[in-house]
Amino acid sequence: MASPKIFATSIAMALLAAALPAAAGVVEDRKANFKASNLSMRMMGAAIGADDFDTITTEAAKIAAWAEAMPDYFPEGSGAGTSARAEIWTDFAGFKDAAEAHYNAAQDLITVAAKKDSASTGDALKALGATCKACHQKFKSW
């Protein structure tokens, strides 16, 4: 059995790892999440045509969960060599606002999709897509 001191240290480290994505993997992790969002958007685009509101609800919920976690995946100093612009860290409040607008748009889409009307769901999906674009224009360089 490990000494109590080492044991306590490993618990502290495990807690830290749970609270914050590991710095080394954080860029890969956020890219994977953005790629997943891209796939969700395409799946929802196809789902509108098929009146498949369940897929829209499921994928919008994934996007909302990612939007909530997103700022934690942009620790200071993680921009080098990525398309993340320096403005993220000079205006972190603005970046958080953009993530929150994205979250709100995903929640709106879930609410609207529950009414099972393709026209209004399509509009809410477009509004969600606009929050991707708005953030990229401000905070992503390519």
Ligand code: HEC
């Ligand atoms: C609050 C800001 C913000 C929102 C909202 C946002 N993005 Fe991004 N996105 C970024 C930033 C910043 C990067 C660059 C990350 C990096 O290079 O480390 C990025 C990168 C990406 C990438 C490239 C990933 C890669 O492999 O390099 C894709 C694809 C992407 N976003 C799609 C989306 C889609 C689709 C949405 C909406 C459903 C979205 N993003 C919403 C900020 C945002």
